[in-house]
Amino acid sequence: MKIILNGVPTVVDAHSGDVVVDVLREGQGLTGAKAACRTGVCGACTVMVDGVPQASCLLPAAAAREREITTVEGLDHPVQRAFAVHDGLQCGYCTPGFVVEAAAFVDAWRASHGDVAPPRERIAAAMAGHLCRCGAYQGIYAAIAAACRGEHDGDAGVPARVEAMDKVTGRARYTTDVRLDGQLEGVIVRSTRAHARVTAVKVDAAHVIDLLPPDRIVRYAGQPVAAVAAPTRREALAIAEGAEIGYDPIPAALDDAPGAPVVYDEHTRKQAPSASEGLELPGPWNGNVHGPFTRASWRGRTAVKRIEAARGAADPRLVTGTFTTAVQVHTPLEPHACVARWDTGGDLHLYLSTQSVGLVAEQAAKRWNLPAERVHVTADHVGGAFGAKNGITAETIAAVELARACGAPVRVVFSRADELTDAGNRPGTRTTLELLTDDKGDLAALTVDAHGRGGVSVGSAVAVFARLMYGTAPRRLRDYDVITNEPPGTPFRGPGAPPMLWALEQAVDEVAHRRGEDPIALRRRWDGNRKRHALYDWAAALPAWAGRAAAGSQEGRFRRGIGVAAANWAYMLDPGTEIELQVEGDVVVARTTTQDIGTGIRSVIAEILRDELGLPAERVRVEIGRTGTVHGPPSIGSRTTTSVAPAVRDAARRLRERGLADGAKVVGRRRRDRRGYVTPIAVGGMALGRGFSGAVHVTEVEVDTRFGTVRPLRVWAGIAVGHIYAERLARSQCEGGIVQGIGYALYEERHVDPVTGTVLTANLDDYRIPGIGDTPEMTVHFHQDGWEHVNGRGVGVGEVSTIGVAASVGNAVHNATGWRPHDLPIRPDRLLEGMRK
Amino acid sequence: MSVPTDIGEIARRGGEFRAGGTDLMARHPAGPYVDLHDLHDLSGITWQPDGSARIGALTTVAELAGDERLRAAHPSLALTAGALATPQIRAVATVGGNLLQRNRCSYYRNPSFSCHQSGGDSCPARTGLTLYSAVIDTGPCVAPHPSSLAMALLGCDASVEVHGRAPFDVGELYGDGSDPTRDHLLGPGEILVAIDLPPPVPGERAAYHRAIARSEAEWPLVEAAARLVVSDERITFAAVAVGGVARVPLRLPEVEEALLAGETLDHAAARAATRCAPAAQNGYKVALLTGTVLEVLERAFDAARG
Ligand SMILES: Cc1cc2nc3c(=O)[nH]c(=O)nc-3n(C[C@H](O)[C@H](O)[C@H](O)COP(=O)(O)OP(=O)(O)OC[C@H]3O[C@@H](n4cnc5c(N)ncnc54)[C@H](O)[C@@H]3O)c2cc1C
Ligand code: SF4
Ligand code: FES
Ligand code: FES
Numbered sequence A: 001m002k003i004i005l006n007g008v009p010t011v012v013d014a015h016s017g018d019v020v021v022d023v024l025r026e027g028q029g030l031t032g033a034k035a036a037c038r039t040g041v042c043g044a045c046t047v048m049v050d051g052v053p054q055a056s057c058l059l060p061a062a063a064a065r066e067r068e069i070t071t072v073e074g075l076d077h078p079v080q081r082a083f084a085v086h087d088g089l090q091c092g093y094c095t096p097g098f099v100v101e102a103a104a105f106v107d108a109w110r111a112s113h114g115d116v117a118p119p120r121e122r123i124a125a126a127m128a129g130h131l132c133r134c135g136a137y138q139g140i141y142a143a144i145a146a147a148c149r150g151e152h153d154g155d156a157g158v159p160a161r162v163e164a165m166d167k168v169t170g171r172a173r174y175t176t177d178v179r180l181d182g183q184l185e186g187v188i189v190r191s192t193r194a195h196a197r198v199t200a201v202k203v204d205a206a207h208v209i210d211l212l213p214p215d216r217i218v219r220y221a222g223q224p225v226a227a228v229a230a231p232t233r234r235e236a237l238a239i240a241e242g243a244e245i246g247y248d249p250i251p252a253a254l255d256d257a258p259g260a261p262v263v264y265d266e267h268t269r270k271q272a273p274s275a276s277e278g279l280e281l282p283g284p285w286n287g288n289v290h291g292p293f294t295r296a297s298w299r300g301r302t303a304v305k306r307i308e309a310a311r312g313a314a315d316p317r318l319v320t321g322t323f324t325t326a327v328q329v330h331t332p333l334e335p336h337a338c339v340a341r342w343d344t345g346g347d348l349h350l351y352l353s354t355q356s357v358g359l360v361a362e363q364a365a366k367r368w369n370l371p372a373e374r375v376h377v378t379a380d381h382v383g384g385a386f387g388a389k390n391g392i393t394a395e396t397i398a399a400v401e402l403a404r405a406c407g408a409p410v411r412v413v414f415s416r417a418d419e420l421t422d423a424g425n426r427p428g429t430r431t432t433l434e435l436l437t438d439d440k441g442d443l444a445a446l447t448v449d450a451h452g453r454g455g456v457s458v459g460s461a462v463a464v465f466a467r468l469m470y471g472t473a474p475r476r477l478r479d480y481d482v483i484t485n486e487p488p489g490t491p492f493r494g495p496g497a498p499p500m501l502w503a504l505e506q507a508v509d510e511v512a513h514r515r516g517e518d519p520i521a522l523r524r525r526w527d528g529n530r531k532r533h534a535l536y537d538w539a540a541a542l543p544a545w546a547g548r549a550a551a552g553s554q555e556g557r558f559r560r561g562i563g564v565a566a567a568n569w570a571y572m573l574d575p576g577t578e579i580e581l582q583v584e585g586d587v588v589v590a591r592t593t594t595q596d597i598g599t600g601i602r603s604v605i606a607e608i609l610r611d612e613l614g615l616p617a618e619r620v621r622v623e624i625g626r627t628g629t630v631h632g633p634p635s636i637g638s639r640t641t642t643s644v645a646p647a648v649r650d651a652a653r654r655l656r657e658r659g660l661a662d663g664a665k666v667v668g669r670r671r672r673d674r675r676g677y678v679t680p681i682a683v684g685g686m687a688l689g690r691g692f693s694g695a696v697h698v699t700e701v702e703v704d705t706r707f708g709t710v711r712p713l714r715v716w717a718g719i720a721v722g723h724i725y726a727e728r729l730a731r732s733q734c735e736g737g738i739v740q741g742i743g744y745a746l747y748e749e750r751h752v753d754p755v756t757g758t759v760l761t762a763n764l765d766d767y768r769i770p771g772i773g774d775t776p777e778m779t780v781h782f783h784q785d786g787w788e789h790v791n792g793r794g795v796g797v798g799e800v801s802t803i804g805v806a807a808s809v810g811n812a813v814h815n816a817t818g819w820r821p822h823d824l825p826i827r828p829d830r831l832l833e834g835m836r837k
Numbered sequence B: 001m002s003v004p005t006d007i008g009e010i011a012r013r014g015g016e017f018r019a020g021g022t023d024l025m026a027r028h029p030a031g032p033y034v035d036l037h038d039l040h041d042l043s044g045i046t047w048q049p050d051g052s053a054r055i056g057a058l059t060t061v062a063e064l065a066g067d068e069r070l071r072a073a074h075p076s077l078a079l080t081a082g083a084l085a086t087p088q089i090r091a092v093a094t095v096g097g098n099l100l101q102r103n104r105c106s107y108y109r110n111p112s113f114s115c116h117q118s119g120g121d122s123c124p125a126r127t128g129l130t131l132y133s134a135v136i137d138t139g140p141c142v143a144p145h146p147s148s149l150a151m152a153l154l155g156c157d158a159s160v161e162v163h164g165r166a167p168f169d170v171g172e173l174y175g176d177g178s179d180p181t182r183d184h185l186l187g188p189g190e191i192l193v194a195i196d197l198p199p200p201v202p203g204e205r206a207a208y209h210r211a212i213a214r215s216e217a218e219w220p221l222v223e224a225a226a227r228l229v230v231s232d233e234r235i236t237f238a239a240v241a242v243g244g245v246a247r248v249p250l251r252l253p254e255v256e257e258a259l260l261a262g263e264t265l266d267h268a269a270a271r272a273a274t275r276c277a278p279a280a281q282n283g284y285k286v287a288l289l290t291g292t293v294l295e296v297l298e299r300a301f302d303a304a305r306g
Helices: A020-027 A076-083 A097-114 A118-126 A137-148 A164-169 A232-241 A298-314 A357-367 A394-406 A418-424 A464-470 A497-515 A519-526 A530-540 A602-611 A638-658 A727-749 A803-818 A828-836 B007-012 B062-064 B068-073 B073-083 B096-098 B148-155 B253-260 B265-275 B284-305
Strands: A002-005 A008-011 A046-049 A052-055 A068-070 A184-190 A196-202 A209-210 A222-229 A244-249 A289-293 A318-327 A339-341 A348-352 A375-378 A410-413 A429-438 A445-455 A475-482 A559-575 A578-584 A587-591 A620-623 A665-669 A687-704 A709-720 A777-782 B017-018 B032-034 B045-047 B051-058 B158-164 B192-197 B205-211 B223-229 B234-243
Touching: A008 A429, A020 A046, A020 B158, A046 A097, A052 A097, A068 B253, A076 A097, A076 A137, A076 A164, A097 A118, A097 A137, A097 A164, A118 A137, A137 A727, A164 A530, A184 A232, A184 A394, A184 A418, A196 A222, A209 A394, A209 B068, A222 A394, A232 A578, A298 A318, A298 A429, A298 A445, A318 A497, A339 A394, A348 A394, A357 A375, A357 A828, A429 A497, A429 A828, A445 A464, A445 A497, A464 A475, A464 A497, A464 A559, A497 A519, A497 A559, A497 A587, A497 A803, A519 A530, A519 A559, A519 B073, A530 A559, A530 A687, A530 A709, A559 A638, A559 A803, A578 A638, A587 A602, A587 A638, A602 A620, A602 A638, A638 A665, A687 A803, A709 A803, A727 A777, A727 B096, A828 B284, B045 B068, B045 B192, B051 B253, B062 B073, B062 B158, B068 B073, B073 B148, B073 B223, B096 B148, B096 B192, B148 B223, B223 B284, B234 B253, B253 B265, B265 B284
Parallel strands: A002 A068, A184 A410, A348 A375, A445 A475, A587 A620, A709 A777, B017 B032
Antiparallel strands: A002 A008, A046 A052, A046 A068, A184 A222, A196 A244, A209 A222, A289 A475, A318 A429, A339 A348, A339 A410, A429 A445, A559 A687, A578 A587, A578 A665, A687 A709, B045 B051, B051 B192, B158 B192, B205 B223, B223 B234
């Protein structure tokens, strides 16, 4: 079959069941278009067919016969430069699809309207078929508007990230794009039962890898059972589909009813994975309930006594409520993916979509019994992670074992259904909170009981984080895990904090509301944190805040409201971080074992080096995402930049001292903070630093009471993380945090069938992440003082910028309607029901 | 490989017909596929002297949405076409494929389940997630009909042409919703050739709305299209169709009659609720249904008054 591919007549080989994206990626090696969902929803696979953007994942190859196909690799359009300059991307995995669509839109717009910026709604409508999980939409709006104004017709301008041009041209290679000679495709066979002992696995393949735990019990539908490989994905899928698994069923716990069948007994409890980051919360077990963990309490008995007395006296100053949150799924646009190869010398090579290159290498060496230097990990570009790609996960085990068994490199790429089912989630929660104020309107006592539902995992630490907020008033904080036969939770951007803030920040709002006090003023009184005081002052001075209507005072169909929420987050770092600089010719090459998952660390390193060494861009090269060099941090717990950047400065200083002669090599270290750390020794490469980062989000929404919908209009984010190393990139991360917070507040909800435990939201139609049209206008304000004790004076921004967003939306809805949402997401049915009461 | 361009020959080939493939390729049926895209005669809109129109089954949704004459003559249809799916999908999806696509029930689309629609004999949705289910119960299957265009065409009194059969009302493609095993009633090997639209109603104004949580690109919880003619503040013609609420797209004669009888838009819209029988989680769809009907009535009415 003949097609014109990027202008060149090309004969391609295609089966009648093939879709264009596979013909391009596998047949032609054009990996710009990504097959991220394969259901026509995300747009990452978009190519032009005779000039018209189409979703190539659903486009039959036969329909391309004799047509002109333009992929991102064949595109040379001003909007690509606009995306690079305006930072319309973070991880970049959605970018090829966006720029292909945007190119067609910009041309059509300019042809009919001239060189003027389109209204936001026009851009949103044109880009409606694209999803960006990083939430780079504000930059995308800016880029498209600028390209429409003709601002990028000429010179390139300065890209906001060093790898931006690679990402907008499709050159950037992600793990899913790696294709080695003789490579096979691996697929994981998953359990269809929520709870069963597997008695037999019959698969029609020469090599089958067992992925069951030692007790051969599957504890959730979707749990890996085995893995198989074949020359093509189609063949591997067919083998997996034909697998016959024998099950000896065990009753499943699919709700938190006290009589539910037990998921773990005394012996298997240790197997339970944890949904929190390095935080082990020991507690007793009672059937499926683990906990309470109460050690975060402070004068807990006093708190309970005061609250009981207030309850007995029907004290109106006692605010109580039960708040719930749905399970949220990370679903990075690049799914979990690994290509594993054993070389003839017995070394293991892993191409991996990971947020922890170093940790993975360590774990792999241990698991497969290799000296550390014989594991080689490559993660040049990572299409998002958000906590779901930390350490070794199922796709890596499958790829490595299959590669060994088959004697050939094996690639395992999760389908979107895999990704939405068993690749990590933020556990659902139910939090009951009681909050008492005294005569002066100060916080007198607080109790928080949080039940986390992270499927077969433990460690849904929610209540503990209430210890970080609002001074030292007595409080009893209890965390429970309710174990069910559902897929496990994993750490997700600020694990534990969003559900806690959803409850606490609404309760605090309720106190202010009942007292008739300004919610910002009340928080300012309660909150001892000086950095946040500056943010409160900034927020209170916003004209929109001052002009907001009283809660519930509006009539009519559309009601606007503004809400605020504060957030507090620990400062974590990897004190062992080093960076190696080597002069190669006249280029300074920087290396450390970290990775860029879209945060922009590659660019931060480059920028610091250029500044410190006074070098032009082309004389600095950053090589990260690989092992074989000095220790660097995993991208978890907001620690990458604060760990790496000071080490880069230190290295630059050393290199200046050495002189930039060819071959010169230095290693820079992350020197200690003044007064050291809270944790005297680093545990697992992590130290808890002194001080807390802070955020204040002010959110304006419009509620449509006819349809029960909430439209986020504007968000102002005040962020106190000290020195900002790269303003545009930090802002992008904060904007992405807002977008994800809006998803959590309004749309995202994993559904599980209550009878079988099967995840129902297994595609991006049913699991709803925010699109460009759901993006509010965003203003990010950085307060940069208060971190003088920290080496480099700045800490991480990734988590603090998202955890309070949903609570600010809840408070805005209350302000608009007088009705307070308790359950996330704030779905239309819930809002309609609430308004009826 | 020879490309048949004769419809009779194509109809005789065994296999799944494939038009744009946007529904088919997401479902991955076993194949073989029989591509229709070379039947060029089935593409495009032709206008008859009396103002009626014939839309070829292979006409894309984007063509419907963008066609100036159609927008003037049958605005409810063009508006619906412009609001469904996403630009990349509309560019490829055909009218025929839209009418004959399979439903979006998450149980039906999940290979772990078997149900009436996939050869089984039960409905796991009824005992499971009913948040998105049909709120008007017409039979064992409660998956809302997926086709937005079917809803709009029903409101336009359109008929369909199937190769080898006399034209029939678009509603007969779907029946009354009592058959839980399929989403349309065409037999294997039957090709939908065209859709026929009657001449436009002079002075008609129309509106389309879908109730969704996000701003774009979401399957409707409820959708509706209304066509009105207003003269001297009185409604003299009304056609109201709704989707997302039943196994089949529906006309709402009870609402249309109320409008013609001079009831307020509010009251007329409220009549949409009378047929509803909510399941455990979808009671809210009753409010959304009356809200969506009211929305399209108000917008069409305002437009009709000028
Ligand atoms: C992200 C997304 C959002 C969507 N949102 C909406 C929405 O809001 N509303 C809506 O209505 N739709 C929506 N759709 C569905 C989309 O409109 C349909 O997939 C599309 O219209 C099907 O047309 P097609 O030409 O691609 O059909 P195909 O996929 O080729 O075919 C669909 C079915 O019809 C049969 N068929 C097709 N043509 C004929 C014919 N002429 N004769 C006989 N049988 C035929 C095929 O055998 C197949 O079973 C959405 C789709 C996506 C991917
Ligand atoms: S609602 Fe219909 S499609 Fe869904 S499970 Fe029931 S029978 Fe199947
Ligand atoms: S991969 Fe094609 S739209 Fe998502
Ligand atoms: S930049 Fe869009 S998904 Fe990461």
